[in-house]
Amino acid sequence: MEIKSSQFVTSSSKLSQCPMDGKPEYAFIGRSNVGKSSLINMLTGRKGLAMTSSTPGKTMLINHFSVNEQWYIVDLPGYGYAKRSKRDIEKFNHLISSYITEREQLTCLFVLIDSRLEPQKIDLEFVHFLGENQVPFAIVFTKADKSKPLQLKQNVQKFHDALAEEWDELPPCFITSSAKALGREEVLNYINSINKQIL
Ligand SMILES: Nc1nc2c(ncn2[C@@H]2O[C@H](COP(=O)(O)OP(=O)(O)OP(=O)(O)O)[C@@H](O)[C@H]2O)c(=O)[nH]1
Numbered sequence: 001m002e003i004k005s006s007q008f009v010t011s012s013s014k015l016s017q018c019p020m021d022g023k024p025e026y027a028f029i030g031r032s033n034v035g036k037s038s039l040i041n042m043l044t045g046r047k048g049l050a051m052t053s054s055t056p057g058k059t060m061l062i063n064h065f066s067v068n069e070q071w072y073i074v075d076l077p078g079y080g081y082a083k084r085s086k087r088d089i090e091k092f093n094h095l096i097s098s099y100i101t102e103r104e105q106l107t108c109l110f111v112l113i114d115s116r117l118e119p120q121k122i123d124l125e126f127v128h129f130l131g132e133n134q135v136p137f138a139i140v141f142t143k144a145d146k147s148k149p150l151q152l153k154q155n156v157q158k159f160h161d162a163l164a165e166e167w168d169e170l171p172p173c174f175i176t177s178s179a180k181a182l183g184r185e186e187v188l189n190y191i192n193s194i195n196k197q198i199l
């Protein structure tokens with residue numbers, strides 16, 4: 001799919017502030033610092049579109065980016081950032097979970113997983129939560145340029161194995177690197193294939 005245009009639209013601290021035009025939304029979530037905002041910049045081909053940072057906890061609001069004036073990319077705050085205050089963690093968890101469970105326009109949630117790590121409890125619990133709430137999702141392994149080929153293969157396999165314990169059918173999985181633009185076509189083609197059915 002060709003990205004003809006992409007632009008920042010709005011940042012929302014609650015669901016009621018999100019755009020009301022009903023266009024389909026593809027949202028990106030995962031632990032803080034996993035590379036959500038970088039992936040969005042890689043997909044759109046615009047380096048400074050979503051703000052990135054080497055310090056976790058950069059994205060704190062729901063950010064909508066309009067693509068080809070037809071659909072939205074949504075950058076969400078990361079989960080599992082321990083250095084936040086308890087009150088902030090509760091606030092973010094509420095914001096994220098209300099978006100995920102109540103937002104009708106949410107078409108697919110991309111769950112980002114750091115390809116350098118073995119399956120993490122917090123990610124598996126999050127995927128379990130998606131299952132309980134029947135949220136359509138796909139898995140995106142990030143930072144593939146930073147992991148050794150064998151390590152990458154093993155971590156992906158272990159994550160598949162962990163998912164297979166709970167799921168009969170595996171969700172779509174993508175291996176990406178924002179630094180090397182790896183996986184760009186695959187993710188965009190997947191989004192396009194869904195858009196073709198609904199737009
Ligand atoms: N080498 C490499 N570094 C990456 C990649 N993706 C992200 N990074 C780096 O990882 C750090 C975090 O990236 P972000 O995109 O800001 O992560 P995030 O998930 O949006 O983080 P929060 O908004 O804080 O939750 C930055 O220093 C990025 O440059 C990648 O594919 N390869």
Ligand SMILES: [Mg+2]
Pocket residue numbers: 036037038051052058059075
């Ligand atoms: Mg971010």
